[in-house]
Amino acid sequence: MAKPFFKSLISFCLVLLILPAPTFAFPKFGYLTRGGLSWDQGDMRFGRVKLHPGLAFESSYEANILNSADQDFANGSVQDPTDDFVFTVRPSMKLELERTAGEVFGFSLGYLGRDENFLNEGATQDFFNHTINGAINLGGPGGRSDVTIGGSWDKAAGGLVRDLNSNIGVRQATTTMVGFLDALYSISSIFTVQFNVEATDRKFQGLRAQNIDLYNLGGSFFWQATAQAAFGVKYNHTIRRYEIPSPINDNSIADQYYLAMRWEPSTLFFGEIAVGADVKRFDTLKGEDSENLIYLLDLSYRPMRRTRITLYASRTVPDSTFRGIQSLVQSDVKLTVAQDLGKKFTLLAEAGLDNSHYRRSAVDTVNGGAVKTRIDNTVFGSTALVYNIQKWLDARLRYNYENNMSNFDGNDFLNHIGIFEIAAKY
Secondary structure (H helix, E strand, O other): OHHHHHHHHHHHHHHHOOOOOOOOOOOOOOOOOOOOOOOOOOOEEEOOEEEEEEEEEEEEEEOOOOOOOOOEOOOOOEOOOOOEEEEEEEEEEEEEEOOOOOOOEEEEEEEEEEEEEEOOOHHHHOEEEEEEEEEEEEEOOOOOEEEEEEEEEEEEEOOOOHHHHHHOOOOOEEEEEEEEEEEEEEOOOOEEEEEEEEEEEEEEOOOHHHOEEEEEEEEEEEEOOOOOEEEEEEEEEEEEEEOOOOOOOOOEEEEEEEEEEEEOOOOOEEEEEEEEEEEEEEOOOHHHOEEEEEEEEEEEEEEEOOEEEEEEEEEEOOEOOOOOOOEOEEEEEEEEEEEEEOOOEEEEEEEEEEEEEEEEEEEEOOOOOEEEEEEEEEEEEEEEEEEEEEOOEEEEEEEEEEEEEEOOHHHOEEEEEEEEEEEEEO
16 A cells, blocks of 8 residues: 555655655744845856755775774684775755745755775775755745655665664665655744654665665644743654565564753753654564663754854664664764864864664674674764865865774774865855
8 A cells, every 4th residue: 555655755756856854853943934045246046046066076095995894703704804095076966946035935956976986996896876856845925834845866885874884784785765745834933833754765786675665754843931942742653664574674663752852041052852762563573572762862062153062862773684683772972073263274073982782682603603682882983174265165184983892793893084075066
């Protein structure tokens, strides 16, 4: 029953095209009237439609392109990390018509290409990634309502979540189609309701057993209790359907319930927090059913105009691809800092820790066949210096560090990445 509806929704949304809004995005409060437009000198436009062409060149060195372990194992196997230089060209184009106050219609349409070329491993790793996205944005003349309908099409190698990278392959090629509808309505200046629906079709190159359809239906209701604080409830319902259900990948239904608060005690600080429960139910593997505490925390502090500090933490229950274990509990915390250095330079820094608990025992085949529960602790960080040569041109030097420490030694990996980029975008 869901397949014809899904295909019709995808076909319609691919005409509109946009990257989907986050499922748990917090709504903005008050009426939804858009502000006016301002044209900066040098803007490219056709009538009122803005054009944003872009082109970026990136060269990087990656110490471990496949996230391989660097050790000998009890079963005699040896892994040797592969390093390489990667040269990437990123053409892009975006067209957008913003809704002004009182207008009903706006739209956006964009394309991003990423042509990745490996110096030594090119025959097996080169890939031209494509992302097309867009949407129409509709609103009532009174400014109380806002509806966005859109979708995206993405063909890429790599860039998936850490669980897939460590279990299936960090350079796994996928094709993903997404269609969504996101609607907000201000009942009054203090009450806001949101509704969203999203359908995703993801196909893996050479791994049909991983092909999956996801359907999300959710909403929220918020009350602006004071000028500083808003309180609300959020709900999301997820249906997961594999092309080939099996004991490795079982179909499931999940519900997330949240109590949420948005707090803005001053112009320097604002934060969002949500606490709730995740309830998962599987079609066949009833032993994988689970109920877990989940939360989201997002705090921002701007002590001065040139400094921006953000603290993000979460506890979620994502899907798992490890040894027939259907889901894991993932907790992470991340601190980011952006510091303007004069008019031309910006310093960016990020550090974080991720804990992944797989909840079920499995055999460690590379270390003597011990049966244990996999736990990964990942330390990651990055720093970058951005030089704004012109309004439309900047150069960036970046270093990324990632160290995954697992009690399943075959899943350990350490990676260093150095990146230089120069990008032009109007």
